[in-house]
Amino acid sequence: MMFKPTIHLCLVHNTATANVTPALDPDFKPQEVILLHSPDKEYSASCLEAVLKPSGVKVSRWPIQDARDVERIRDSILELMIERETQDIALNASGGTRPMSIAAYEIFKEFNKPIFYVHPETDYVSWINQRHLPSFNVADKIKLPAFLQAHGAEVGSLGERSGVPKNLRSLTQELIKHVEALAKPLAALNWLAQQAEKDLTTPFLTERQRHWPELNALIQRFASEDLLTVQDNALHFQDESARFFVNGGWLEEYTYSLVYGLRGDMPKIQDVGRSIEIIRDTTGKSVKNELDVAFLHNNHLYLIECKTKRFSKQKLADIGSQDFDTPGADALYKLDTLKWMLGGVRTKVMLVSYHPLSSWDRQRAHDLKIEICTAQQLVRLENTLKRWIDD
Structure with missing residues (x-):
């Protein structure tokens, strides 16, 4: 039977996952769970409490004044241990600043209380001062809303837990297979769909757009699936879900479908979601972000940004067949920001783009440790996902 302490002392700083899982x-x-935290980590402690309490875990706070003053931290933890000496308490040494970890380790060792550590890469619990106790893999039970909340991001809304509709899978495969030929007209159609966000109707097609054979063929292909109609020289979408699909949502749904389908071969994928709106409020002002595709594998967060757009807004107003070089810097920096907001080094991020990236952006992705799958590589997206998850 697994050794199971009654109380965990957790050190609150920048590591939420290893405290929660x-x-x-x-x-x-x-x-x-007792949360040891400094004043500047009050919000982080509240986020952890919001996840733990609904699961039936009692949460207590043990505030300290300075997360870097090792002497005062040691005195504070000593006071806690004197108060709790007769209780079955263990130290989770995975979080906190270095002074917090050192002080807590010294006091727990002095009181001969168990100390454990969660390895960030393997998700294994190891006992530091109770070597006779076996290591074990933490159960993959946490779901996306709780994981995100533990990292300070409240889930405002979740997209439908469905991938590409069965009747649209053939169309999606055509878009993937013929990416090189369809890249320019699809970018134009994306832009038109974006302009129809308010009333499901696009602006009037320009003369150049009306006489662009590839664009018109693509419009008719989407129309054949009852996603849109052409009326009075404008495009009309059946409903918002149809407009979203044409506006690039198809790539998000396709990517979600692939990840969801990997669960059979990869049982450690514990939750998958798409179109997740998250809200962060650390300074009294709410900031919203959207996660295109997100999933948890072995208690690690994976984020995927899906892009089918290529041209800047100004250049698309009268689009032709010119080749514009629009870098993917914004998408890459967004992913990097989300990575450090939602788990840091434990979180992995990927950009899936219908269009190729410039050499500059590919180097930027490499420097930021962002996986990329673009253009003709999309036909191998499933294999790319498997390798990325296993890496």
């Missing part, structure tokens, strides 16, 4: 493991779940 052991406390949510059914075989290791404590009755109480």
Whole structure:
């Protein structure tokens, strides 16, 4: 039977995952979690509490004044241990600043209380001062809303848990297979669909757009699936879901479908979502972001941004067949920001783009450790996902 301490002392700083996942493991779940935190991490502690309490874990706070003053931290933890000496308490040494970790380790060792650590890469719990206790893999039980909330991001809304509709899979495969030929007209159609966001009707097609054979063929292909109609020299979308699909949502749904389908071969994929609106409020002002595709694998977060747009807004107003070089810098920087907001080094991010990236942007992605799958590589997206997850 697994050793199961009644109380976990968790050190709150920038590591939310390793504090939450052991406390949510059914075989290791404590009755109480004590959060040791400094004043500047009050919000982080509140986020952890919001995740732990609904699962039936009692949450207590043990505030300290300075996360870098090792002497005062040691005195504070000593006071806690004197108060809790007779109780079954263990230290989760995975989080906190270095002074917090050192002070807590010294006091727990002095009181001969167990200390454990969650390895960030393997998600294994190892006992530091109780070597006779076996290591174990933390259960993959946490779901996306709880994981995101633990990292300070409230889920405002979740997209439908469905991939590409069965009747549109053939169209999606055509778009993937003929990416080189369809790249320019699809970018134009994306822009038109974007302009129809308010009333599901596009602006009037320009003369150049009306006489662009590839664009017109693509419009008719989408029309054949009852996604849109051409009336009075403008495009009319059946409903918002149809407009979203034409506006590039098809690539998001396709990517979601692939990840969802990998669960059979990769049982450690514990939750998958798309079109997730998250809200962060750390300074009294709410900031919204959208995650195109997100999933958890072995308690690690994976984020995928899906892009079918290529041209700047100004150049698309009267689009022709010119080749514009629009860098993907914004998408890459957005992914990098989300990565550090939602788990840091434990979080992996990918950009899936219908269009190729410039050499400059490819180098930027490499520097930021962002996986990319673009243009003709999309036919191998499933294999890319498998390799990326296993890496």
